[in-house]
Amino acid sequence: KVQLVESGGDSVQAGGSLRLSCAVSPHSYNSACMTWFRQAPGEEREGVAAFYSLDGYTAYAESVKGRFTISRDDAKNTLYLQMNSLKPEDTAVYYCAAGRKSPFSARTDDMRFSPSVYEYWGRGTQVTVSS
16 A cells, blocks of 8 residues: 655744655555645645656746746655745745656656646645744
């Protein structure tokens, strides 16, 4: 059974930084695409950043470009999200997702930020940014 466990969420002031982690088990599981999503109260879940394991290609939502960096440690089978210059509007529960349900091509993947295309989800970690 594939499990994703997020950690690293916290309360910080605007301008601060956090690094989120998503540990994947079993260690042998390798998802070709892993993505961070977030969901604020009363809002829909939105995609933040995607990582493609074949060549390390990454993609970001416009709202986080230049501030967030997604990466993956293959040895630890862990996905990361480095978040800098945090803003109050970044406040949300952050989830990692894996297991695409259908084929895709990384550079033309217009479904990467659609929650419905992912099979596995973690339970989320809370990020709160105060002004």
